[in-house]
Amino acid sequence: MVEYQIAARGIRDQRVLSAMKEVPRHLFVPPPYDKSAYEDYPLPIGNGQTISQPYIVALMTELLALQSTDRVLEIGTGCGYQAAVLAALVRQVTTIERIPEVAGLARANLAAVGSKNVEVIVGDGTLGYPKKAPYEGIIITAATPSIPRPLIEQLAEGGRLVAPVGGRDIQELIRLRKKDGSINEDNHGGVRFVPLIGECGWNG
Numbered sequence: 001m002v003e004y005q006i007a008a009r010g011i012r013d014q015r016v017l018s019a020m021k022e023v024p025r026h027l028f029v030p031p032p033y034d035k036s037a038y039e040d041y042p043l044p045i046g047n048g049q050t051i052s053q054p055y056i057v058a059l060m061t062e063l064l065a066l067q068s069t070d071r072v073l074e075i076g077t078g079c080g081y082q083a084a085v086l087a088a089l090v091r092q093v094t095t096i097e098r099i100p101e102v103a104g105l106a107r108a109n110l111a112a113v114g115s116k117n118v119e120v121i122v123g124d125g126t127l128g129y130p131k132k133a134p135y136e137g138i139i140i141t142a143a144t145p146s147i148p149r150p151l152i153e154q155l156a157e158g159g160r161l162v163a164p165v166g167g168r169d170i171q172e173l174i175r176l177r178k179k180d181g182s183i184n185e186d187n188h189g190g191v192r193f194v195p196l197i198g199e200c201g202w203n204g
């Protein structure tokens with residue numbers, strides 16, 4: 001998977017490639033889909049939610065340009081796969097999931113693969129998690145109409161935020177960088193995510 005779907009499509013960050021080799025994706029995919037765990041597409045995980053396509057996980061992780069001392073906030077834990085990849089790269093990951101059953105699944109999956117530096121919080125991630133802010137990296141893994149203001153506020157100076165921004169069905173992958181108090185933005189192409197539902201996202 002890493003060689004043919006991720007490195008071959010242009011992901012160059014060696015730390016990202018080795019983190020993705022380390023984390024056993026099949027342990028995050030419920031049967032009967034676990035047999036397809038290393039194919040390059042999203043898969044259903046229950047409760048109408050999905051595990052993201054491996055290439056997109058790699059691309060978003062690379063765009064975060066992480067260092068081992070960073071603290072990262074993820075919005076939209078799902079089954080916990082992206083959180084496990086992040087946890088292999090940084091000091092501390094806080095991840096927020098709105099559906100309690102999905103958060104429970106993620107906690108079990110993360111324990112099964114031995115990711116210890118991840119905290120799974122149940123709640124509305126569009127408000128962020130001020131208690132542990134600021135974060136050097138913030139990743140939103142659900143589709144948002146715009147970047148929630150609280151998340152921009154919780155981004156550290158020099159921090160990076162990656163999110164799918166646009167309509168409910170199709171979005172553009174946007175990266176924000178906060179530097180000297182101002183924000184610059186770049187676009188990394190079309191993606192599809194399930195909707196981010198919450199106070200600063202879609203309403204239901």
Ligand code: SAH
Nearest residue numbers: 051052076078082097098125141196197198
């Ligand atoms: N990161 C996952 C993919 C998550 S799919 C992976 O590694 O595969 C998106 C998830 O976002 C779903 O589980 C959905 O329930 C959750 N979600 C949607 N709106 C949310 C919100 N406001 N706060 C937290 N989680 C949210």
